Amino acid sequence: MLAYITRRLLILPILIIGVTILVFGLLSLLTPYERVALYVQDTPKRQGAIDELIVKYGLDDPIPVQYWRWMVGQRDPDTGEVKGGILRGDLGFSQVGRSAVAEVVARRLPATAELALWSAVPMIGIGIWLGVLSAIHHNKLLDQVLRVFSITGWSIPVFVFGLLMLMIFYARLGWFAPDRLSDWASRIVQSDAFRRYTQINTLDALLNLRLDIFWDAVKHLIMPVVTLSYLNWAFMLRVTRSSMLDTLRQDYLTTARAKGLAESAVIRRHALPNGLIPVVTVGGLTLIGLLNGVVITETVFNYPGMGSFMAQAASSLDVVSVLGVTLLSSVILVFGNLIVDVLYGFIDPRIRLQ
């Protein structure tokens, strides 16, 4: 167990460094002129100013030197303050966001976190529940229906699904709306009377005891949450089903039945704990699904989070912002995978007892 976790922890820095090298590699495909944007916040008025900046920040130095500087930052020769350095949280300047990439991300992250948290619950809960149902009713009608559902769900692009939801529930029925809050609600949320504890609307509304705002936030969340989750329901369903099917065939379940346990107890107490172990391993894939999904989902629903920022930045070729968000997402993913692996080690007795 200890060796297993140690090995995972040893690979972690290699992965993180590799990710930064790859991101910097992409960045260094650009010419120094295109990269000045990392340091410049306004368009210089003077001719030749850009060339001076290139020399000043050493943008034509050898790549390894630049990589090191990009990682740890650089002391400004004039003012003496250290600038840049992704290790210091400086991801460069975003042309689209008109401020530092890290600032824009920090501002938009709560919205994305809210969306992701609300999606994770139905994703995992409903997906597993459907998968277990499907396995118990193996090859019966319910199983076939769910099978069709999951293959079809797997084939619908997120943006088509999202647009169809908008078409039906917003344009036709007017039940839900895009964006994050209605105008009246966002006015209240931005006023002084409303305290922002977490920047997560639904939570803040509850903490401020404003049920009307909570309800408004939920109404804006339903469509993007469903859109973000349906694909993962389909995926979770398949994984749970096949793992449960494997478990249901084990001899110890026959033993459990033979000693007279009710079928529900057999499944709940004996099949589920083992059948759900592999489901934990796909946690990493679920995280990938979320990180990928928010880009499209937030764009479709005009939801002001990290994903829609990424999409805006990409379509106006703001490479610095795009690389910043990607770098951050990869680091989240690497740590997420580590947590999943360690968790797996704890849950699976075959690894735990090694």
Added chain:
Amino acid sequence: MKILKKLLRNPTSMAGLVLLLAFTFIAVFAPQIAPPPERSRDPYMIPRDGFSTTPAAPDDEHPFGTTEGQYDIYYGVVWGTRTAFRVGVVVTIFTTIIGLAVGSVAAFYGGWLDEVLMRITEIFQAFPFLLAAITMTSVLHTIYGRGEAGPLTFMAKMLALVTFGHNPAKPVDPMQMQILTGILAIIVFGWMTYARVIRGNILAVRELEYAMAARAIGAGNMRILLRHLLPNAIFPVLVIASMNIGSYVLNFAALSFLGLGAQRGYADWGQMINFARNWIPSLADHWYIVVYPGMAIVLFVLAWNLVGDVLRDVLDPRMRGRGNGF
């Protein structure tokens, strides 16, 4: 052959195969099904009927209606089939080649080379795929936008040759360049699964008798790898790869939807749906700008998934002889 028989007997995969045949038919006979207007420079550019911004509902002249800017949806859906096949097939070919090369070299030579190659593979996998592809596309757009790009231009020309049969001596059409950028981005972050699968398979066959025998009679490394090991380890990779065509098309469509894939007006499903983003409040009236191209993508991807689903059972030895589970 046995596999094909199984695919034909299963209703699920049968439905998938029928759909795929239909799409192939549409792609092959696109010029007959939706004839390009006379004097059109490039049949992949959707013909326009005026310049009005408001989409027009289906009528006799435009059976699926027109999008914003009066691009004919029916024409786009039909010719988009060709784009979808192109994207899917080209991405599959290149990702498989890269994956096979990396994976087989890692497995065959082992040692530190294996270690290094596998760590690199893991690093590429540490990126969420779509985000990585978006990043790659925006970087490539910037580079290709400025004209001179050194070795990257060579890569683009190679891709253009394979994708469009483009003459490498001539510069690449900017319209096609946009598509190639998206394809290239998906390729760069799409080969890792194949590398891992082929590595595992070669490790399994490397120690078998016939590999030893080949070595004993003095065959060189390359010969053993290419003539003896790869042919015995490649099959599952090819199957996985061909089944991924659907998901490649889906990802390319997502890029196009974000405005990073095909150019405005190009016969590409994702690009056509991109228009819908401006009409969200009135989508109930302009349903056809989402439904028709959307249906095309869904059915195309569904077809590959239906076949792939059954194929996975057929190839999974644990499932042999059991009912049709997935």
